[in-house]
Structure formats: structure tokens, C-alpha cells
Amino acid sequence: MNEITTQTISTIIVGLDMQQPDFTYTMTELGELVAAAGMTVVGQMTQRSDRPDPATYFGKGKVEEIAERARATDAPIVVVNSDLSPSQTRNLEKAMKLSVMDRTELILRIFASRARSREAKLQVGIAKEEYALPRIHPSSNPLDQQGGGRGNSGGATANRGTGETQLELDKRVIKKRITHMRHELKEIMRAQDTRRDRRIHQALPSVALVGYTNAGKSTTMNSMLQQFGLADKQVFVKNQLFATLDTSVRKIQLPTNRHFLLSDTVGFVSHLPHHLVESFKATLKEAADADLLIQVVDFADPHYKEMMETTEQTLDAIGVKNIPMLTVYNKADLRPDTHYPDREGNTLTLSATDPKSIQMLADTLDELLFKxxxxxxxxVPFTKGDIVNYLRDNTEVKNEHYTDEGTAITTILGPIDRSKFAAYIQTNPVPTKA
Known part of the structure; x- marks a missing residue:
């Protein structure tokens, strides 16, 4: 990818209408992605065609028209609402004398600017290198300028194998970087798997917030944390696409003294680049291992149905299947014709900023997670005080008293804890000591 400073740059967005049912929606979304990248859309153009031109994606006349529009609006960048082949990008840039960015490169740039943790930076780095690998071209290769030119026997050329071109050498370097980043990411994920296994061992149900980017997942999580006394554990929220790429996990205690883990995952977008889907499978493992998914939907957006389809397609692409799902139609406060909070089965209509809505969500989670x-x-023998303390801290204790043999405690247990403490379970009630 060419390094372009995107701040305050004007762009023309263009798309090829091949009568895709979601074409208009994806063009609107492309404009939002451009804004998320810090650029400004000053024009939109489309061409209707049965198929893309193999050389320039758009027809020759349309290419000239786009170039004229870009010059008239002082837009140095054209963003295409599709993936372009490396040759199509080069041909378009040559014909229009402008920088051309396809949808995948745009999303990669946004992700790169949002990555904060080492894990997220590695995942984005891998995706960027994999995207760049087939796009290396000798005519634009900066490494060709090292070592005093092609005729110089020193520099980079001295390390080439017999018959190895500079292009092959550069691809080999990129592949090595990808291998190195994957190894480092694997180490990070191994540590996270250890922590995840520890949480599973603690018999804590897990819930993952999933959905379209900017649907209100982080706001929902923060409202839950606020409502149950964990305001200091809130996560970053900003009204923009892909505000955060990192998965955040918080332990929440309900009024019934039952605990569960709530994770906020990276948001989705239609036609999410394959490289990113593959790279972020690790981050989305919290969703894959969840006991329950909460799909947060921006109910105020006219395209919310398409967003739901995008979420379900992305979950399927990363292998998240057969996990129960609670659908939350969020931002109902922005729809004056909608009553909220409201529940029909496993579907809730609410506003993540409304305490009554959050209480309904909590009650629903209590019912579904602990059914x-x-x-x-x-x-429990007196010598096993740690078990009694665990039950007091992590379960809803209904009765507790002492007997000659130990502490008799009646509480509500799930399958994992019943298995863990099977040796102490009484089939007949323990009489209260007089």
C-alpha cells in the first residue's frame, strides 16, 4: 500500500453496479468508512455493468470521467467500492494519474490507525502484509533504489540467490515478516488461552457482545458495568466505526450474587476483507467460546437488517456456530414509534443508555445463563473453608448453618459446580442444629 496521509484529504468514491441487492447500502457504508479514515467525500460516481473490465475495473469512458471529476474537486484519491486486482489498481492509477484505494486497503488503513494493543497491531500487520504481497511491483519497489542501483554489485543485490530477482527477494522478506508476526501472535494467544481456561475452570458463564460496528456494543457493556457498581472498569467508547479493535472482558455480578463474564468484541462491516477475518479469528475467540451471544443491532439505522445479515455471515466465516443468541435491538430511543424496553422471547428492544433497559437485559441474562x-x-467439612468461601462469594446462598460434621449450606449451583463439589452434595436435607 502506498503511504498516504489521509487527514482532511478529499476523495471521490466510485462503485460498479452489477445489480447487487446491497449495492446502494454498501456505497453509503463506503462513505462512512472514508470518514472513519479521516478523509472527506467530495463526490460519488457509479457505473452500471454486467461485469468489471479485467484491465481497469471500470470502462474506459468512466475512467476518464472519474479522473475529470477528481481534478475538478481537487481530490487526489479515488476509493473503489470493491477489491481490485494489483494490475487493475496500477492501470487505474496510470490512466487517471491519481492514487487509487480499494475497499480492502481502506479498511486496513482504518484498522491500522485504531490498533492499540500489541495483539491488535500484530493482527493488522499480518493482514496488511498479506494484502501487500501480491501487489509488489518492480517499477514501484523502493528496495530497487538501495545499493546504488541494479548495476551495483553491493547492497541488497549482493545477497540474492542465483537467478533471484529483486521482486522475489522482497516477497521473501515480507513472508518472513508474516511468519515472525504469526509466531509472536501465537505466543500472545497462548497466554490468553490459559487465562480463558482458568475462567472456564471457575465455572463462570461467558457472554459475548457481537454485531455491526458502531451498533452500541461498548455502550451496552459500560451501562451494565455502571448499573452493577463497576464504573471504573468501563471500556473505550466513541461514535465512529471500529472505535476499538481489542476484546475487553469484564466480570459482572448480578443482584442474585451470580457472576458471568461479558466480552466486547470488534465490530463487523459488510465485505470484511478476508485477510482481516483470518487475522482476527484469534481476537474473536471470546465469541467462539461463549455460552451466549448478544447481537447488538442499531435499530435506528434504516439498514439494520443488512447489518444483521453481515453479522451472521461474519460469525459463520470465523467458525462461530451453534451458540445461543440473544438479539438486542438497541437505540430504540431514537425511534419515536417504538415502545421500550420490551422483550419477546430471546429478542429485546431497548436503549443501552436507559437503566430500565439494562435491568431487563440483566434479568434476561440471569434467566438464560442460569436456567x-x-x-x-x-x-462441607470445617477443614474445607475455602469451598465455603467460594460458595459465599460466587453463588446465591439461601441458607447456611453449622453441624457437628461441618458447614451445611444451601445454594444455587450450575452443572460445573455441582460436578466439582459432588462429594459434598447431600441428597437429604441436613437438619438445623438445635
Whole structure:
């Protein structure tokens, strides 16, 4: 990718209308992505065709028209609402004498600017290198200028193998960088897997917020944290696409003293680049391992149905299947014709900024996550005080008293805790000591 400073730059967005059912929607979305990248859309152009031109994607006449429009609006960049082949990008840039960016490169740039953690930077870095690999071209290769030119026997050329071209050498360097980043990312994910396994061992149900970018996932999470006394654990929120790329996990305690883990995952967008889907599978592992998914939907957006389809397609692409889902139609406060909070089965209509809505969500989670929990009576020896402390801290204790043999405690346990403490479960009630 050519390094272009995108701040305050004017752009023309263009698309090829091949009668795709979501074409208009994706063009609107492209404009929002351009804005998220810090650029300004000063013009939009489309061409209707049955198929793209193999050389320049658009027809010759349309290419000239786009170039004229860009010059008239002082727009140095043209953003195309599709993926271009390396040759199509080069041919368009040569014909229009402008920088050309396809949809994938635009999204990669946004992700690169948002990455904060080492994990996110590695994932974006891998995706960028994989995108760049087939686009290396000798005519624009900066490494060709090193070592005093092609005729110089020193510099980069001295390290080439027999018959190896500079292009091959550069591709080999990129592949090595990809391998190195994948290895480092694997180490990070190994540590995260260890922490995830520890949480599973603690018998904490896990819930993952998923959905379209900017649908209100982080706001929903922060409202839950605020409502249950964890305001100091809130996550970053900003009204922009892909405000954050990092998965955040928080432990929430409900009024019933039951605990669960809530994770806020990276948002989705239509036609998410394949390189990013592959790279972010690691980040989205929280969703893949969740006991329950909450799909947060921007109910105020006229394209919310397309956004739901995008979410479901992306979840399928990353292998998240057969996990129960709660659908939350958020931003109902922006629809004056809508009553909220409201629940129909596993569908909620609410506003993430409304305390009553958040309470309804919490009550629904309590019901769905703990439906297999049962009243259980245990007799715990006095030497096992750690078990009693665990039950007090992590379960809803209904009764507790002491007997000659130990502490009799009646609480509500899930399948994992019932299995873990099976040796202490009493089939008959333990009589209260007189």
C-alpha cells in the first residue's frame, strides 16, 4: 500500500453496479468508512455493468470521467467500492494519474490507525502484509533504489540467490515478516488461552457482545458495568466505526450474587476483507467460546437488517456456530414509534443508555445463563473453608448453618459446580442444629 496521509484529504468514491441487492447500502457504508479514515467525500460516481473490465475495473469512458471529476474537486484519491486486482489498481492509477484505494486497503488503513494493543497491531500487520504481497511491483519497489542501483554489485543485490530477482527477494522478506508476526501472535494467544481456561475452570458463564460496528456494543457493556457498581472498569467508547479493535472482558455480578463474564468484541462491516477475518479469528475467540451471544443491532439505522445479515455471515466465516443468541435491538430511543424496553422471547428492544433497559437485559441474562442451576445442599467439612468461601462469594446462598460434621449450606449451583463439589452434595436435607 502506498503511504498516504489521509487527514482532511478529499476523495471521490466510485462503485460498479452489477445489480447487487446491497449495492446502494454498501456505497453509503463506503462513505462512512472514508470518514472513519479521516478523509472527506467530495463526490460519488457509479457505473452500471454486467461485469468489471479485467484491465481497469471500470470502462474506459468512466475512467476518464472519474479522473475529470477528481481534478475538478481537487481530490487526489479515488476509493473503489470493491477489491481490485494489483494490475487493475496500477492501470487505474496510470490512466487517471491519481492514487487509487480499494475497499480492502481502506479498511486496513482504518484498522491500522485504531490498533492499540500489541495483539491488535500484530493482527493488522499480518493482514496488511498479506494484502501487500501480491501487489509488489518492480517499477514501484523502493528496495530497487538501495545499493546504488541494479548495476551495483553491493547492497541488497549482493545477497540474492542465483537467478533471484529483486521482486522475489522482497516477497521473501515480507513472508518472513508474516511468519515472525504469526509466531509472536501465537505466543500472545497462548497466554490468553490459559487465562480463558482458568475462567472456564471457575465455572463462570461467558457472554459475548457481537454485531455491526458502531451498533452500541461498548455502550451496552459500560451501562451494565455502571448499573452493577463497576464504573471504573468501563471500556473505550466513541461514535465512529471500529472505535476499538481489542476484546475487553469484564466480570459482572448480578443482584442474585451470580457472576458471568461479558466480552466486547470488534465490530463487523459488510465485505470484511478476508485477510482481516483470518487475522482476527484469534481476537474473536471470546465469541467462539461463549455460552451466549448478544447481537447488538442499531435499530435506528434504516439498514439494520443488512447489518444483521453481515453479522451472521461474519460469525459463520470465523467458525462461530451453534451458540445461543440473544438479539438486542438497541437505540430504540431514537425511534419515536417504538415502545421500550420490551422483550419477546430471546429478542429485546431497548436503549443501552436507559437503566430500565439494562435491568431487563440483566434479568434476561440471569434467566438464560442460569436456567440449568438448581437448589443444592452441601455439607462441607470445617477443614474445607475455602469451598465455603467460594460458595459465599460466587453463588446465591439461601441458607447456611453449622453441624457437628461441618458447614451445611444451601445454594444455587450450575452443572460445573455441582460436578466439582459432588462429594459434598447431600441428597437429604441436613437438619438445623438445635
Amino acid at each position: 440449568d442451576y438448581q437448589d443444592t445442599t452441601l455439607l
